[in-house]
Amino acid sequence: MEDETFEGGxxxxxxxxxxxxxxxxxxxxxxxxxxxxEPFEDEKYGID
Numbered sequence: 606m607e608d609e610t611f612e613g614g615x616x617x618x619x620x621x622x623x624x625x626x627x628x629x630x631x632x633x634x635x636x637x638x639x640x641x642x643e644p645f646e647d648e649k650y651g652i653d
Contacts, residue, residue: 609621623633
């Protein structure tokens with residue numbers, strides 16, 4: 606990705622913001638939490 610701070614197009618938040626949001630509340634945006642499942646054990650890499 607050339608610009609992780611780019612907002613627009615198909616995405617409403619930048620990749621950088623989506624990563625931060627995922628760490629904070631588990632989804633790229635708060636309104637998307639209803640579509641997110643809990644990670645399987647082998648998917649918890651980097652999650653404390």
